[in-house]
Amino acid sequence: MQKITDATVLNTLDVLYQDASSDKRRLLTVFPKILSGNLQPSDARKAYLPINRDQGEFIYDLLITEGAKHIVEFGTSFGISTLFLGAAARQTGGHVVTSELLPEKCAIAKKNFERAGIADLVDLRAGDAMETLATVDDGIDFLLLDGWNNLYLPLLQMVEHKLNKGAYIYTDNASFPGTEALLSYLRENPAKFDSEHMKTGKGGVELTKYLGGA
Secondary structure, eight states: OOOOOOHHHHHHHHHHHHHHTTHHHHTGGGHHHHHHTOOOGGGGTTOOOOOOHHHHHHHHHHHHHHTOOEEEEEOOTTSHHHHHHHHHHHHHTOEEEEEESOHHHHHHHHHHHHHHTOGGGEEEEESOHHHHTTTOOSOEEEEEEOSOGGGHHHHHHHHGGGEEEEEEEEEETTTSTTOHHHHHHHHTOTTTEEEEEEOOTTTOEEEEEEOOOO
8 A cells, every 4th residue: 555655744644633633522512413413514613523544545545546636525624634635646746626614624724735735736615515616627536525414415416527437436424424315326326336335434434436427
């Protein structure tokens, strides 16, 4: 497996993961909303909710192995996942388009990209992803779904025609409530999607290869 060797990126990841280890404390006051399914994006404005290192290293390796250049992410947060994407994009000669709803998270994410030395590879778009990613260019090689779960399906359907044949879709928290519609869509269209559930990460992962077709 290919791993990140850039010391600047690795050092930034170390700092951010250390800070992210306090997420449980940050979310303590909103646990009732989590349990009831009423959590809103603004409730997590101080939380990273990141992919773990193993997930990041898997994605990094996959992107380089596949030579992915046009990389799109839904759900920047403070930018941990984007660092893995950006580090891979540097190796493949690609770029990353990522979207985050909360402006305060965008501001911090931008600083993290600069700290890691990948800011020139990342197009961070602030606002509703159904608007900010609607204008993303065709030819997507990799799509990371790591935002609000009930937007996974509409967002995929919005950009599906822009996916390259053979593109990968990586869905984080695929076992969480709200992803059922997406998973059903993937399962019901085997001519277009080759999809498998991976028991990894905090909420499971769905790894999907886009086969193209109608």
